[in-house]
Structures are given as structure tokens and as C-alpha cells.
Amino acid sequence: MRRSGSDQDRPPQGPSQGPARAAVTAPWASADTQAPAHVVLAFDDNRLASQLFGHYGRNLALVERKLGVKADSxxxxxTLEGEREACEQARAVLEHLYEALKKGRDISQGDVDGAIREAVSQGSLFDFDPASQRQSFDEIHLRRRPVRARTAAQDAYIRALKRHTLVFGTGPAGTGKTWIAVAYAVHLLERRMVDRLILSRPAVEAGERLGFLPGDMKDKVDPYLRPIYDALYDLMDRAFVERALQSGEIEIAPLAxxxxxxxxxxxxILDEAQNATSMQMKMFLTRLGENSHMxxxxxxSQTDLPGGQVSGLAEAVRLLDGVEGVGVCHFKAEDVVRHELVQRIVSAYERLDAQxxxxxxxxxGKPGS
Structure with missing residues (x-):
């Protein structure tokens, strides 16, 4: 990738940040991060540049909307125009995604959104302090492809998984809790750090009575475990998953x-744990054996237990938070990495719960109530 511009438009050169530099026109003598800036980026490969910008420029449109810059291709x-810090963040996003494309990876709008969140969390590149800020979000290396954190909460989640034997991930739908948990479990299996994966969910109907389900036990519980299957098939080769399921190397079973x-x-992994009762959660936690990760x-907020029953997840988090060897990660509405509308829906329900x-x-608190 090339960055074009005259020498007088460039900031003073410090230690090398890589093979490319951007042309930036801005009042560099000022420390004002809101000063206007003009950044021109040139990418060497036209085909990769087209993929980077997205179909009809939708990736650039996302960068514009999220960072408040103007991006013309x-x-x-x-060409990026806007506040200095926002332009630097947009530059970092595009360069990071272009490097991913050069390595043969495909990028989705979710990847673009994740790169934007990462750039924003790092703050201004002009006052970057290596001692207090991390250079990039953490990732899990798999044979098929790396799984990289897209939000600060996901980054903390991955680091907790690497440090602790037992980790709780709680929060709204769409924040990547199950996805990252399955990715880390696959990582442990691929490196033979464990001998098998055991994936479980409570077989609780989500507010509906489905009645009798035909087939053997596997046929009956598969509908409840479908999200786990989807994650496995996306993170591993389908043929390997099928063989591992047959051999018992990967086991999927209801909590009971x-x-x-x-x-x-x-x-x-215990997914949808909010539907586990207090006794079920205690039973599950005490299954932990030698050299295992849970x-x-x-x-x-989405428990399907009958009214009056205490969720084992909420109770366990309250009891075990702070216990040595246990990590607890909380996700919020702003950590949703699905469609933007999902984030707004979750926020609306959170406001309703608060009310x-x-x-x-x-x-x-009212007298006589």
C-alpha cells in the first residue's frame, strides 16, 4: 500500500511504523485532535482495494458513519477528511483490513465494525502509550482461520479464557459469548491441550410448548443445540466435526x-446457562476434573425457567466472582456485534428493565404500600 503526498504535507518522521506512510495535511504543531485533517491512501492492488471499499462502497460508508469522517474513493x-484523530482512526482501520486481505482473508461488515471498535478503543495514535495501551485486540489461532476479538469486552473475554480454568461470559444476545467460547475450546483441542470437547445446554423451551419430538435422543435434543453445531461447522472442517462426533472426541449433550x-x-462449555436451575448449576460446576477448562x-435477562425459579447462572456469578481461578466477563448492549439494529433493540429492553x-x-419506598 502506498500513501501519497508532498513532503511539506507530512508530519515529522519518528520511528518507523511500517513500510507505508499516509499523506496528511493538518496543523501538526497543534495538539488539537479536533483540528481538520486530509489523509490520502493509495492501495497497490486494485482488486483488493475494491474488496476493501466493499460492494457499492458499503465498508467505507460504515467507516464514515461510525467515525464521523468523509471517505471518497x-x-x-x-481520501479521508475530518477531525485529525478520526482520520487517523479511519486510516488505521483501512490499513488493518487491507493487510488482512493481503493474507488471503475475506472481510465482512462485522470485521469492519470490529476494526473500527478496536481503533476507537486505542485512542489517538499520536499519544499512544505502549505501557498503558495494547497494540491490538487478542485473537484465537485456529487451523481454519483466526478468531479475533471485535470489541474491548471480547478482548477481555479471550484474555480471561487464557488465564482462568473457569470463565463466565454473561450479557445480551449477539455479543459473541458462545462463538468465542467454542473457538477457544476448538483451539485447545487442535493443540491437544485437551482430549475432547463437551458442549451442553439446558433443554428448555423458549416460552413455547413444542410437544413430542420424534426420533432417538439425539434427534430430540439437536434442536436445542443447533447454535453450537453452527459454530463448530464454521470454525472447523465439516468432515472433521462429523468424525469427531462419531468418535466421541466432540460430545454434545443436554445438561441433564x-x-x-x-x-x-x-x-x-455450558451455553444458555441462564436456563439452568441453581441445583443444575451446582451439579455442572462440580463435574470439573483434572486438566479441564470450563x-x-x-x-x-432471557431466562426461560418457570416463574419463581432462581437462575443458576446469576447465582453462580454472584457467588464465584473473585474466587481464584474463576474469571467473570460481562457484556453490554454496546458489545453486540450482530446487525446494528440488534444493538438498539437490546438497549431499548435494557432501558425498560431499568424503568x-x-x-x-x-x-x-412509598408509605402504606
């Missing part, structure tokens, strides 16, 4: 089947 060039077992040399994910709590507190 012409051929393999893109875990009683009485000791899960040694295994990566164990990951428990769920959204406490209900405030109303309940007001009723309890």
Missing part, C-alpha cells in the same frame, strides 16, 4: 445428562 485511492460424570482432560455463557426496577423501588 477513486480507483485504488481513498451431566450428573454423576467427572469431566477430565476436556474443554467443557466456560459458562448466558444472558440473565421496571426504578418503579418497583419507588413502590417499596
Amino acid at each position: 477513486r480507483g485504488n485511492h481513498v 445428562f451431566m450428573r454423576g460424570r467427572t469431566l477430565s482432560n476436556a474443554a467443557v 466456560i459458562i455463557t448466558g444472558d440473565p 421496571k426496577i426504578e418503579a418497583a423501588a419507588a413502590r417499596l
